[in-house]
Amino acid sequence: MCIRCETEKQLEEVRKFSRYLVIDTEDGGYRIIGIRSDAPADVIEEFVKWYRKNNRYENGRLRPADIARKMCVFQV
Numbered sequence: 001m002c003i004r005c006e007t008e009k010q011l012e013e014v015r016k017f018s019r020y021l022v023i024d025t026e027d028g029g030y031r032i033i034g035i036r037s038d039a040p041a042d043v044i045e046e047f048v049k050w051y052r053k054n055n056r057y058e059n060g061r062l063r064p065a066d067i068a069r070k071m072c073v074f075q076v
Helices: 008-020 041-054 065-072
Strands: 021-026 029-036
Touching: 008 021, 008 029, 008 041, 029 041, 029 065, 041 065
Parallel strands: none
Antiparallel strands: 021 029
């Protein structure tokens, strides 16, 4: 997943989760690959909603929450 934060609103959304994000460096940039499992439950739920909103299928449908959760929560 690679999302460019072009607006202040997008940056603000990412900042909410910044303390718990798992970030990978790729091709000279950064990409958010998930959230840590030790994050509070409400932060994880908000992150999953944000992740689904920003990672839709090509036809525009949301990814199911259980798939998004499996892909983006990392055990620490």
